[in-house]
Structures are given as C-alpha cells and as structure tokens.
Amino acid sequence: MSEGSKPPKRQALKAIKGTHDILPGETAAWHRVEGLAREHFARYGYREIRTPVFEETELFARGIGEDTDVVSKEMYTFGDRDGGSLTLRPEATAGIVRSVIEHNLSNVDPLLRVWAMGPMFRRERPQKGRQRQFHQVDVEAFGVTAPGIDAEIVEMGFAFLERCGLSGLELILNSVGDAEDRQRYAGVLREALRVQASALCADCQRRTETNPLRVLDCKVPSCQPVIEALPKIADHLGADARDHFAEVCRQLTLLGIPYRTSHRLVRGLDYYTRTTFEIVATEGLGSQSTVLGGGRYDGLVRDLGGPDLCGIGFALGVERLLLLAPPAGDEPRCDVFLMPLAAAAGDPALMAQKLLRNAGVRAVLDHGFWRRREVGASPAGAPSDSAASSAPAPVEGRSFKSRMKLADKLGARFVAILGDDELAQGAWSVRDMKTSSQEPVPLPALVEHVKGRL
C-alpha cells in the first residue's frame, strides 16, 4: 500500500449558494399551498398564467426602475449568444405585464385577473427567509380603477394566508399617491431632509438625493426622530388619490379585515401608485417579516408600451409562508403493498398491480422475491470489501419480516401476500395494516376488496 496513492478529493457537487432542493419529504407542504392557491383564487375569478423565467433585461430595467436595488445590483443578467441581454426574473409583475401587452389580453378579457406561481431570482446575501432562488405566488388584476378592486385584492391575500394556517399577521396600508403626487412629495421630502442631513445616517444622506422616499423605511435608531417629524405623504395626496385610499380603508373595515396605516410603508419598486400594502408576521421570520407585499401600478402598462391600463397586484413569498405555516404531516405513499413470496407468484402479482393501478389504487410491488442468479449473493448487512460501499443493501433477498417493515414504512394500508399456500388456495392473504387483521381474498377479487375498504 503506497501512502501517497489516495485519490484526489474532489469538491463535492452541491447546490448553488442561496438555492435549495425541495426534497420528497417537503413537497407535500408545497402541494398544499399550491392547491389552496388554485382553489382560493378561482373563487375570486382569477386564472393562472405562466410566463418564462427569463426575459429581456430591458423589461425589468424599465418596469422595476433603473435605480432600484433589485435592478442595479441584484439581477442575474447574462448575454445571449446573439448579443442580447437576458435576465432571470427577479419578480413576476413585469413579465406578466409584458405578456398582457404582447397578447392584448385586456382586450380579449375585460375582467383580466390572473395569478401565477414560480421561482424568482435575486442575487442577494442569503439569510433566514431570503434566498437567491425563491418562489412567489403572484396575483394581478387589470383594468379596474375603482378602489373596490384594491380592497378585494388585499382581502384575498389576507384570507389566503389565513387559509394556509398562518396567524399573528398584521396588515399595513399606505397610499403613495399618483405619479405626480409622488413626484411632488419626493421634492418636499428632499427639501426637508437636506436641512437635517447632519442628523441622518450615511445611507439616508445618500438616499436623500437618489430616492428620498426610502428614507422613511430606515431603521437606524438615530434617524427615527427626524423621520417622525417629516412631512407625511397623506398630506400631499391629490384629491382623487385621497378619496381612493379612504374608500379602500372603508371597505376593508366593512369586510372586517384588521389593518393599520403607515405613512412609512414605501415599497422598493418604482411602479407603485396609490395603494401599497404589506402583510407582516409578528414572529417567526427573523428580520424578514414581510410575507406578502404589493400595490397598485397604474402607469406601468403604459410605460412598458401598452395601453393606458391600470393594475394592482401582490406577491407573496412561498418559503416565508412555509416558515410560518403549521407543519404538514407526510402523506402515505401506498395503498396496497404486493408481496409475492414464491417465484411463481411474481407474474400474478405483476398483473394484480396493473389492475389496481388502473382502478386508481396506489400499488407498490415488492421485488424482494427476486433472486439473483449468483449463488449466495451477499445478503444485506454483510460487509463488502469494496471501499465505496455506502449505498444501502438492495431490497432483493430481504427477509419476510424486513419486507413487512418496508410496507409499514410506505404507509401501506394493505399488504397482499402471495406464497405457496396462497397459490394453492388461489387466494391472496390480505393483511389490513390498520387493524392487524388478515383474510383470504380470491385472486380475481383483490381490486374489489381493497377498493371497498380504502
């Protein structure tokens, strides 16, 4: 044995930083959320739309805003072979709006209401409730200027989270006004901030010039007194926007949805107008407390080259939702575990499996009866002299007892046994794993027997 002959250790392959596998034991929780979304949004007349995960970079740059953090430093952008610039979507709305314009959907469907679900990509430093690939459920409604649609969307989102089993939620509302209001207020704010620049943190001093609204979001303690004393956007809204917001609030109250308003709720994407909202969890998400956020975007469709079509929507983070949702128990994977014991039982079991599946029964055939040709093929547990023997023993050649354990592990309700005795009798021994009772069932009657009992 030469000392230096160790194989060079390779860097193990692993998922990209900030991405995660959703393992078989976890998918049940996702299915639950997805199923609830489908069902819940359908109640409100929303249909699913699916758009590509990548788009031309320009779409996001124009839609979300060049100066936003998302666009300026968080996008996964890459060159296409023909020289174009593509970007993995960092959020859903831009792509959906592009699709609406491209296919003229608002014309086809005056009540255009859609929802979507899928992965989004942002190159941020991962932490609790924040990943580089994460999933959002997204909802958009187009073409209704009335405040009622704002209330509907907010109520729909809130109710959805409740149906997912979340509690301890807080709904926060604000209005950032129409584009002109926002513009004007930003100017007012900038003036006020410049006067007090020395009292602000470095970030806020920068934001004073780049995006003064963001100062309102600052969490640095020393900035708080200044922020509290700043002029409020509520005092700078146009009459229409003010009335609109008041009506949204009135309807939510009428619907019994608890909320609070915050003049400091400023969303980070440039396209928002009038109503903005956020649902935060009071605990369980670390510092990432926002589960759902959204707002109205009355100028976006036009800005992206479409008709002057208003819109409103929200996005909710599925991973964050799952962090807050009660754990989902794992679902049983099998109704009937077919266990042929003799070689002659293999074919009947194979046929039975097919019939069961055709009848909608989840059937798993145990291959434990299969014998390899080699004599004395090393049974499970025997040490192998191969260095790389970390793979588990194959299921073939396991004991009867061990195979029963497999059936139990699968959560099988019934185990159908076919050995020499059963073959002679022409009947399965069907064990009900729940009651631990066992009875003979004639070969052709298996499907009927289990179907009647599931």
Add this chain to the structure above:
RNA sequence: GUGGGUGUAGCUCAGCUGGUUAGAGCGCCAGGUUGUGGCCCUGGAGGCCGCGGGUUCGAAUCCCGUCACUCACCCCA
C-alpha cells in the same frame, strides 16, 4: 458588499482548561427459530472531527489562513 456565529456519523448534537481504538439520540441494516409491520431488547454498518498550515512528545481540542454554512446590516417576498 460589510459584520457576528458555527463547521464532529445520513439528521440533531456532546466531547471541560490538548493525552490511548472519537461518543449519544434519531435514522439505516440484521437478529430476538419455521411466512407477519408498529412497541421493546441485542448486535452492526457508517466519521481524513470542513480544508491547508503552525505550535507541541502529542491537536477534534490552541494559533493563523482559507472555504462553506448561518444570522444580521443593505434591500425585499
């Protein structure tokens, strides 16, 4: 991009101020007589103690570096 924390078995973690063959629980495998799961008992497999260097007679343990993960800032779902 900037800080803090943590890297030991598939998972969750012990391992005190350096001292023999590195441990537990869970999980996995096998047994507890013939063909019967869960509960219990017994046994077993499985670790370059993240990686590299240094100090030392001796390092999982101390020091430096590096990488990874994680939490937080920024920002957002």
